[in-house]
Amino acid sequence: MAVRHYTLDLKLRAPADVSATVRGLQSIFQEQEMTETVHDSEGHGYLATFVGKNGRFAILRMHSHGLLTFDLQCLEGDEEAQVDNLLNALEKKLKTLLDGNIQRIKRLPALVRGSDVDRYWPTADGRLMEYDIDEVVYEKDSDYQNIKILHSRQFGNMLILNGDVNLAESDQPYTEAIMGSGKENYAGKEVLILGGGDGGILHEAVKLKPKMITMVEISFMRITSTTVADHQSVPVYIDELVINGCRKHMRKTCGNVLDNLKGDCYEILVQDCVPVLKKFVEQGRMFDYVINDLTAVPISTAPEEDSTWEFLRLILDLSIRVLRPSGKYFTQGNCANLTDALSEYENLLGRLSCKVDFSKEVVCVPSYMELWVFYTIWKK
Amino acid sequence: MAVRHYTLDLKLRAPADVSATVRGLQSIFQEQEMTETVHDSEGHGYLATFVGKNGRFAILRMHSHGLLTFDLQCLEGDEEAQVDNLLNALEKKLKTLLDGNIQRIKRLPALVRGSDVDRYWPTADGRLMEYDIDEVVYEKDSDYQNIKILHSRQFGNMLILNGDVNLAESDQPYTEAIMGSGKENYAGKEVLILGGGDGGILHEAVKLKPKMITMVEISFMRITSTTVADHQSVPVYIDELVINGCRKHMRKTCGNVLDNLKGDCYEILVQDCVPVLKKFVEQGRMFDYVINDLTAVPISTAPEEDSTWEFLRLILDLSIRVLRPSGKYFTQGNCANLTDALSEYENLLGRLSCKVDFSKEVVCVPSYMELWVFYTIWKK
Numbered sequence: 001m002a003v004r005h006y007t008l009d010l011k012l013r014a015p016a017d018v019s020a021t022v023r024g025l026q027s028i029f030q031e032q033e034m035t036e037t038v039h040d041s042e043g044h045g046y047l048a049t050f051v052g053k054n055g056r057f058a059i060l061r062m063h064s065h066g067l068l069t070f071d072l073q074c075l076e077g078d079e080e081a082q083v084d085n086l087l088n089a090l091e092k093k094l095k096t097l098l099d100g101n102i103q104r105i106k107r108l109p110a111l112v113r114g115s116d117v118d119r120y121w122p123t124a125d126g127r128l129m130e131y132d133i134d135e136v137v138y139e140k141d142s143d144y145q146n147i148k149i150l151h152s153r154q155f156g157n158m159l160i161l162n163g164d165v166n167l168a169e170s171d172q173p174y175t176e177a178i179m180g181s182g183k184e185n186y187a188g189k190e191v192l193i194l195g196g197g198d199g200g201i202l203h204e205a206v207k208l209k210p211k212m213i214t215m216v217e218i219s220f221m222r223i224t225s226t227t228v229a230d231h232q233s234v235p236v237y238i239d240e241l242v243i244n245g246c247r248k249h250m251r252k253t254c255g256n257v258l259d260n261l262k263g264d265c266y267e268i269l270v271q272d273c274v275p276v277l278k279k280f281v282e283q284g285r286m287f288d289y290v291i292n293d294l295t296a297v298p299i300s301t302a303p304e305e306d307s308t309w310e311f312l313r314l315i316l317d318l319s320i321r322v323l324r325p326s327g328k329y330f331t332q333g334n335c336a337n338l339t340d341a342l343s344e345y346e347n348l349l350g351r352l353s354c355k356v357d358f359s360k361e362v363v364c365v366p367s368y369m370e371l372w373v374f375y376t377i378w379k380k
Numbered sequence: 381m382a383v384r385h386y387t388l389d390l391k392l393r394a395p396a397d398v399s400a401t402v403r404g405l406q407s408i409f410q411e412q413e414m415t416e417t418v419h420d421s422e423g424h425g426y427l428a429t430f431v432g433k434n435g436r437f438a439i440l441r442m443h444s445h446g447l448l449t450f451d452l453q454c455l456e457g458d459e460e461a462q463v464d465n466l467l468n469a470l471e472k473k474l475k476t477l478l479d480g481n482i483q484r485i486k487r488l489p490a491l492v493r494g495s496d497v498d499r500y501w502p503t504a505d506g507r508l509m510e511y512d513i514d515e516v517v518y519e520k521d522s523d524y525q526n527i528k529i530l531h532s533r534q535f536g537n538m539l540i541l542n543g544d545v546n547l548a549e550s551d552q553p554y555t556e557a558i559m560g561s562g563k564e565n566y567a568g569k570e571v572l573i574l575g576g577g578d579g580g581i582l583h584e585a586v587k588l589k590p591k592m593i594t595m596v597e598i599s600f601m602r603i604t605s606t607t608v609a610d611h612q613s614v615p616v617y618i619d620e621l622v623i624n625g626c627r628k629h630m631r632k633t634c635g636n637v638l639d640n641l642k643g644d645c646y647e648i649l650v651q652d653c654v655p656v657l658k659k660f661v662e663q664g665r666m667f668d669y670v671i672n673d674l675t676a677v678p679i680s681t682a683p684e685e686d687s688t689w690e691f692l693r694l695i696l697d698l699s700i701r702v703l704r705p706s707g708k709y710f711t712q713g714n715c716a717n718l719t720d721a722l723s724e725y726e727n728l729l730g731r732l733s734c735k736v737d738f739s740k741e742v743v744c745v746p747s748y749m750e751l752w753v754f755y756t757i758w759k760k
Contacts (some may be wrong), residue, residue, distance in 0.1 A: 005387075009494050013402070042433065045435075047431065049417075049429055051421060052418050053389070055421070055422075055425075062495075063435075067381065075442070075443075104498065106498065108502070109507060110505050113449055114486075118486065122488070126489050127489060127512060129508075130507040131506040154617055154717055336533075337533050337534055364553070371514075371535075371550070
């Protein structure tokens with residue numbers, strides 16, 4: 001059973017008369033038969049808590065600098081209309097009591113805490129987002145990560161890896177962008193996809209009649225983070241359990257390309273991509289397009305402390321070595337707001353063993369709730 | 381001064397041993413010199429509050445059904461690293477104490493309450509969204525509504541009317557969709573825009589060499605809501621103060637078309653559109669395109685109780701009467717999730733005095749954080 005957490009905040013123009021305000025609200029809490037405790041706030045304004053029936057719990061704070069915050073926690077089964085009435089009554093009363101002194105009233109949609117279906121998936125730049133998720137479709141812990149496929153009412157099924165929104169069935173713009181935004185001719189070309197376990201790129205690429213697509217899945221770094229605070233600078237890897245989940249539940253994204261690991265013009269290698277790339281270099285095998293769908297640019301900008309940057313550089317170096325002189329390398333960057341990390345990545349591009357140039361594009365990927373940067377890289 | 385509100389929730393597989401857990405956490409709160417109050421929860425699990433230094437206030441609840449919630453409110457000036465340390469210590473300790481019994485740990489980005497720049501603007505379907513807003517660029521209360529232009533790092537300046545995100549400088553897809561998604565030929569045509577005070581449609585339309593564009597602003601219904609709870613089914617009107625704000629601060633959207641109310645091929649009438657439409661009907665004036673950018677389809681689905689539906693029908697009826705037989709009427713619907721309201725609107729289309737057909741398109745408008753439905757309507 002979940003808890004709904006309501007907030008009602010009043011930003012005041014000037015500190016208000018605490019005792020008049022508290023006295024004015026008393027009747028509302030008494031009517032609700034809530035038991036009040038006034039706390040010693042150690043000089044930080046007025047602070048009272050209220051325990052009500054049915055597990056209700058409220059907090060009233062009047063900060064000395066002119067902010068009034070009210071919290072109400074209710075159990076999931078608590079009647080929403082009744083709770084709304086309580087909040088409406090409180091808001092109305094406060095408007096009367098603080099008439100003329102209110103700069104802003106803010107009442108947010110209730111935060112739902114501990115529900116079976118978790119709707120909160122922050123953006124890469126750390127902002128709180130509530131999705132319209134109504135069902136957990138698939139959930140597995142692989143050796144490498146936690147894999148979820150959740151159903152969003154508007155975005156369709158969404159792949160979430162270690163808490164990061166990876167791709168939803170609505171996210172054709174992601175696939176388009178990481179394939180060169182429709183400006184490339186794939187016909188007869190040799191294509192290498194690194195990652196891409198949701199099958200979206202492969203599904204689009206096979207339609208374009210390339211000579212051969214080689215897709216290499218990797219699976220070699222253990223990831224243990226589960227919380228928002230930890231997920232900073234953790235790369236996201238795709239593994240076989242991802243392929244299994246997407247094959248079944250992301251068919252709008254992958255079509256039938258994941259049903260077999262080998263098709264007319266493609267082959268999926270479920271292997272660590274680094275030795276595979278090294279083998280290709282040895283063999284002198286070359287590609288017209290290399291599409292790196294492995295991992296976003298790390299959020300951390302301290303490359304020397306972050307093995308993800310080293311990994312990124314290794315993949316880049318190897319990829320450029322298997323790229324034909326006329327070829328193109330496509331990859332995602334990160335969200336547009338992480339400007340420091342993106343600059344760091346662009347600096348890295350200037351330090352590769354082979355000289356490259358790049359262009360970038362900012363794209364709106366529907367389920368991401370933030371603009372995303374994509375890079376095109378080519379040999380100078 | 382704002383308050384940062386942190387949450388840390390543990391969903392448990394089975395109810396935990398309360399006294400062992402509480403005892404295990406004690407040292408953390410003691411170290412923080414927090415004063416504990418244990419509340420009588422009236423049979424709804426364990427509930428304790430903690431008052432700390434510097435205005436810190438924490439709540440620990442262990443619900444009998446196996447959910448542990450922790451809240452920590454801090455003043456804005458409180459050192460973030462210290463707060464993170466406290467939460468990390470708590471999370472680590474809880475992981476040890478509840479080892480094997482944890483189904484999910486959720487730590488959300490802190491909710492910032494009462495800050496000068498409000499970053500929370502819910503979607504039309506009522507979900508909590510945190511925007512990357514860093515500046516209030518323009519704020520006015522007109523006779524009709526509260527008008528804000530806020531700066532988003534990624535979306536540019538955003539127009540917010542009565543708390544509803546209206547349009548950001550990033551939202552070219554909105555303008556494209558409400559003009560027929562690039563499939564129309566505006567050259568030499570007569571165009572009527574209803575609303576559109578941000579100037580986005582007008583700016584795009586003048587580029588397409590139409591014969592004449594008439595844009596009619598309306599300004600006749602007083603709106604008083606300011607909170608999320610109230611904003612249901614309140615139409616959004618554009619008024620002169622909107623034009624003033626957008627002219628200055630949304631130039632990526634409107635270019636220079638709002639600098640003058642009259643241009644080579646356009647005229648802006650700052651008038652109530654209903655009498656203007658009635659006059660056009662009387663005069664027998666006809667248009668090739670009517671673009672209704674006035675208001676989204678109301679959220680309420682009880683048309684008989686909602687004057688907005690009546691208004692919508694009136695505008696529709698009048699618009700269809702000034703539409704050439706070969707003409708098209710474009711309008712926004714609402715977010716894709718409000719299926720009941722959209723169905724109601726489609727039913728309304730079947731009950732107009734003139735028979736019409738329609739098509740619809742679902743579009744991703746970057747700053748909306750939800751997919752949006754657009755309609756094209758034509759005479760049968």
